[in-house]
Amino acid sequence: MPYSIIERHTHPKHPRLVFLLTSQSQNFLARTYLKGKLRYKSTSTPSLRTAFRVGGEWYADLLRRVLSEPPSRPKHSKVVQTLGDAFAQYRRQLSSKQLPDADTIWSAIRAFWDDRDIGSITPTVFKEFYAFRRSTGVGNHTLHKNVTLIRQILKHCAEEEMIAALPFIPRIGKIAQNPRKWLSPDEWKHLQGVSRQRIESATNVRTRHQRQECHDFMIFTVHSMMRVDEVKHLRFGDCELAMNGQGDDVLIVNVRVSKTGPRPNVVCLVGAASVYKRRLAKEVTDEDLIFKDDHVRAFQSLLKAADLYEDGNGNTRNRKSLRATGISFRILEGANLTLIANNSGTSISSISNFYAKHLRGTDDIDALTSITRLTKRPRH
Numbered sequence: 001m002p003y004s005i006i007e008r009h010t011h012p013k014h015p016r017l018v019f020l021l022t023s024q025s026q027n028f029l030a031r032t033y034l035k036g037k038l039r040y041k042s043t044s045t046p047s048l049r050t051a052f053r054v055g056g057e058w059y060a061d062l063l064r065r066v067l068s069e070p071p072s073r074p075k076h077s078k079v080v081q082t083l084g085d086a087f088a089q090y091r092r093q094l095s096s097k098q099l100p101d102a103d104t105i106w107s108a109i110r111a112f113w114d115d116r117d118i119g120s121i122t123p124t125v126f127k128e129f130y131a132f133r134r135s136t137g138v139g140n141h142t143l144h145k146n147v148t149l150i151r152q153i154l155k156h157c158a159e160e161e162m163i164a165a166l167p168f169i170p171r172i173g174k175i176a177q178n179p180r181k182w183l184s185p186d187e188w189k190h191l192q193g194v195s196r197q198r199i200e201s202a203t204n205v206r207t208r209h210q211r212q213e214c215h216d217f218m219i220f221t222v223h224s225m226m227r228v229d230e231v232k233h234l235r236f237g238d239c240e241l242a243m244n245g246q247g248d249d250v251l252i253v254n255v256r257v258s259k260t261g262p263r264p265n266v267v268c269l270v271g272a273a274s275v276y277k278r279r280l281a282k283e284v285t286d287e288d289l290i291f292k293d294d295h296v297r298a299f300q301s302l303l304k305a306a307d308l309y310e311d312g313n314g315n316t317r318n319r320k321s322l323r324a325t326g327i328s329f330r331i332l333e334g335a336n337l338t339l340i341a342n343n344s345g346t347s348i349s350s351i352s353n354f355y356a357k358h359l360r361g362t363d364d365i366d367a368l369t370s371i372t373r374l375t376k377r378p379r380h
Helices: 048-068 083-091 099-113 123-134 140-159 185-200 205-224 228-232 270-280 296-305 320-332 337-344 348-358 361-369
Strands: 005-010 018-022 029-034 037-042 239-243 249-255 263-268
Touching: 018 048, 029 048, 037 048, 083 099, 083 140, 099 123, 099 140, 123 140, 185 205, 185 296, 185 320, 205 228, 205 263, 205 270, 205 296, 205 320, 228 320, 239 270, 249 270, 320 337, 320 348, 337 348
Parallel strands: none
Antiparallel strands: 005 018, 018 029, 029 037, 239 249, 249 263
16 A cells, blocks of 8 residues: 655654654654665654664664675676776766866866775875875965865765765864055056057057057956956857946946856956957957957966066965956955855855955055044033
């Protein structure tokens, strides 16, 4: 006789352990799926709290027994024994957008993990990996990205029942904040001046074209607060000119390629609108990219020519500094932080930790002193 499920609960410590209350019984039934089989256990109690305890003990004992059994694999499936094999299988399910990052991270850690048996990975192995990476000068931020990939591979192994459960992963440690190096208003003005001089002094048409596109790229990025990859993938059909309340041209952009997902109706300021109109003057289609070069070397050369490649603390700048500059300018202008965060596809906390971290009161003394003026308290 068919039955219906009245209640369904997941064990707080074991996500794969489920408790069911059916129409056929007043007691909870524990259920899990291990090694290709559904496993059941009656808890003999209508109390969910007691059921969690009884079911948890049963599940722990079941895991121990399953781990002691020799692995059984389908006859015609590829035998996956090492993490290198598992990564090759895992990467086949990734999208074309996810593959480059996964391959880049794996190439850096492959020497340690490639021949590692997936059943022998323990917390001790992870600690050895941490020591191995740190010996090469890698910090906690990069190490965290490495471990995230390893965890995703092991999670894939667990889902495919190559391992019974994920191993415990020890803590990496605190990740130091790394505020993006921006350009102050005076530095930004100087950089634009040097860029124009370099365009005029170009010795041939090709160099002049590259420097002009780099110039347009940096202005567009600062005035749009967009990420470098977002600007690189922007097409003419993604943009539409509009007008603000002061009668100035602005640009409304539909960001289709972004690490945070599509972002429609991004508002870009006057400088971005000017660049768009200038580049639109040529014969283009909606599917043509606005910027065809990557500008990595061109922008680096420009920074060095302007003596801005390093900031006052010896930290180097790159194209990502342009987004930080645009966001910092909007903050100094007093724009609403929520609007800045939503428009640039980030959060207020990220702006505070990674973009506005370099801002000081001296960057805009007038804005701070106009908020409140302290007067000396008279003596009586």
